[in-house]
Amino acid sequence: MAIEITRSFIDDIKSAIHDGNDTYLSSLVSEQHPADIADIFYKLGFNEADYLLKILDNEKAAEVLIELDEELRDKLIGLRTSKEIAEIVIEHIDSDDAADVIAELPEQKKEEVLTLLQDVGQASDIVDLLTYDEDSAGGLMAKELIKVNLEWDLAYALREMRKQAENLDEVYTIYVVDEKNRLKGTLSLKKMLFSSSLKAKVKDIFNEENLHFAYAQDTSEAIAQIMRKYDLVVLPVLDENMTLLGRITIDDVVDVIQEEATEDYALASGLSEAVESDDKVWEVTRARIPWLLIGLAGGILVSQVIGIYEHQLAINPVLAFFIPLIAAMGGNVGVQSSAIVVQGLASQDNPIGGLMGRLWKELKVAFINAAICSVLVLAYSLVANPNPELGYTVAVSLFAVIIIASLFGTLIPLSLNFLKIDPALATGPFITTANDILGLIIYFMIAKAIYGI
Amino acid sequence: MAIEITRSFIDDIKSAIHDGNDTYLSSLVSEQHPADIADIFYKLGFNEADYLLKILDNEKAAEVLIELDEELRDKLIGLRTSKEIAEIVIEHIDSDDAADVIAELPEQKKEEVLTLLQDVGQASDIVDLLTYDEDSAGGLMAKELIKVNLEWDLAYALREMRKQAENLDEVYTIYVVDEKNRLKGTLSLKKMLFSSSLKAKVKDIFNEENLHFAYAQDTSEAIAQIMRKYDLVVLPVLDENMTLLGRITIDDVVDVIQEEATEDYALASGLSEAVESDDKVWEVTRARIPWLLIGLAGGILVSQVIGIYEHQLAINPVLAFFIPLIAAMGGNVGVQSSAIVVQGLASQDNPIGGLMGRLWKELKVAFINAAICSVLVLAYSLVANPNPELGYTVAVSLFAVIIIASLFGTLIPLSLNFLKIDPALATGPFITTANDILGLIIYFMIAKAIYGI
Known part of the structure; x- marks a missing residue:
């Protein structure tokens, strides 16, 4: 069972902090798991958290610090002297966590803390761990065994x-x-x-x-x-x-798996970095604006593409009715295709898995989907509209758009992967925008052919 | 190190199977980890896999079976008699895996296998485990401890x-x-x-x-x-x-975490179920078509909404140029907002976290994004177009669309969660389509006001 942190419990802690009632405060938290104390920290103001940290015994304090997210941890550690960091924090934690903490310190403090460690073996273990990339086995490992x-x-x-x-x-x-x-x-x-x-x-x-x-x-x-x-x-x-x-x-690996999944999900949803719901307004904006600007640029490009067909639109304004349908379907199909590739690459069910085989299968799926959707939209158009040209234009374009968006959605992430770029970048707004443009060009070209204008 | 399964190794195994060279076949796989043998199974035809399974000793065969995905496992087990299932498979695996295997058997075979188990304690453990929901702690646990x-x-x-x-x-x-x-x-x-x-x-x-x-x-x-x-x-x-x-x-929990992440990702990408890259064409189509049909229905609805403004479009076909931009931006913003909510709910950083507080923050982020995007699109329009009304229309609509799509994207998953429906359903095509419609209504209403037609 995870311990429920109730509001009244937090209020209790806050008032004990404000009254300086350390004995009571200590009795409230001393039996708690470090991960639960970390949760309490998130509910306190920064100064309150700092106060609470000081009344914990050294080992507990160190364990709580490594449970905290990097931002709060670095702020709390920033208030401590090198001697305190060495004695209160580093000496009580495993080498992998110690290396993570020290890696975030400013260069000078890093040296000082390492020199101040009593245990020379520990210091050299940490120095060794600091040499590895943090996303490698060396960066994840601990020396204790x-x-x-x-x-x-x-x-x-x-x-x-x-x-x-x-x-x-x-x-x-x-x-x-x-x-x-x-x-x-x-x-x-x-x-x-x-x-x-x-x-x-x-x-x-x-x-x-x-x-x-x-x-x-x-x-x-x-x-x-x-x-x-x-x-x-x-x-x-x-x-x-x-x-x-x-x-x-x-x-540690469970955390890696969770982070990977969160990042891919964020990219598929048009967020340039994973955002937590308690991040600041500016952090959230920063994660969102890049993809919105790509979408905006794409939209402006699309407006120019449609501009080419202004003459046709003036004669047949009904053509405009289906612009969103064509654009949206191209986008949806593209995102689906790219997501399947991205997931397949992530789980490596099928590491290379024959490019041609994959495209051929994608083509078969696209053909079925395209046939179903086109027939439905044609039926609707013929019933709802007196003018059959519109129905033919929409149905034929939709068919072409679904096929092409599927191939595009498959090829782009595969190419990125081949170029050693994260294929998850291809999902979300990127593929949607690319397919919007492509889809509408197809639509107006087909309209031109069918209407003969 | 994971063992690499090379094509020549698979060819070796296949020819040993075809020649009935059991001694050699056994020497090829007997030292391998069950998870690696499972990988070999995926590269074989069904009859070949069945043959290979038979030459493994009982314990290894049982371990390989539980490493396989459910589909292939159930097919291979389906060929065995109840007695074989009890003696070859169930007696060699832990109670949690045994319960999973037995749960998939037809009712009559289930009874038979349980009766045939030598170890009465094991049989009663399995019967007990079968009473729990597979997504509960009871369904995940094993009795051995x-x-x-x-x-x-x-x-x-x-x-x-x-x-x-x-x-x-x-x-x-x-x-x-x-x-x-x-x-x-x-x-x-x-x-x-x-x-x-x-x-x-x-x-x-x-x-x-x-x-x-x-x-x-x-x-x-x-x-x-x-x-x-x-x-x-x-x-x-x-x-x-x-x-x-x-x-x-x-x-077992790592698998749960991975599956959860995969499902959310699939939903955000418009797939109704998680698809693996080696799934059959029909399975992939089935996962994709529901969202495409929603998109299609949405697109048709949008075409009717635009139809209301046919008169305006005939006078000002330039209005059509920005239809995709408005629709796409509404969709993108909505997906971003809903993804942040879905992730927040999944990680429960902030279990309820004050609805009003969340909306207020979302509104601030939306305001910044809307301001940036609107100013940019206005600047572009005024430079590129002789007619300033179009620029004003697009900029004002985009501003309104971003604000409204943000609120919508936040409220829909929160409401679904409140109604105990998976909020991840709200991401992807659903929110995109809803925002397409809403966005274009706003666009044409504002156009009407600004152009005065």
């Missing part, structure tokens, strides 16, 4: 593991390495827990089958895919010599 | 755990219950592994803080949210008396 040597016996391995486990909250997997720290396999906790003899050697009971791992430079998307496919809770990270560098846990 | 009693000492607990662990691949959490099987807390594997005394009682060393759990009827979305928030790998499921029923592992 439990590893045993192939040649050890279980009794010795247990003693070593006990030492290593001091820095860890929970143990999920025990890695087995050789004398050069190269990953050889894993040791099952279950076997370890229930093994009857402590004299057995690690190499006699460890597991080397189906060993999954990532290289430090692998992308976070690739990591997410492997962990999802093989139902992994933790994944070891190696360098090119198979040396064990660290491990990635599923909770 | 390790639990110890508060009153046991560690030596006894270890012996009991060893028995329970026989059915489990890996142990992540040990649950602590009282004599009535009510969940009291957890026992850390780390503590268990490194505890020096086996005489300590479970109740003296177990952990009761921050105990997270779900009730069997909780929705899968709620489960995903809790596990993500608290970084959990496994979550216990209880009934209303706090009795421990089962546990949910993160891998």
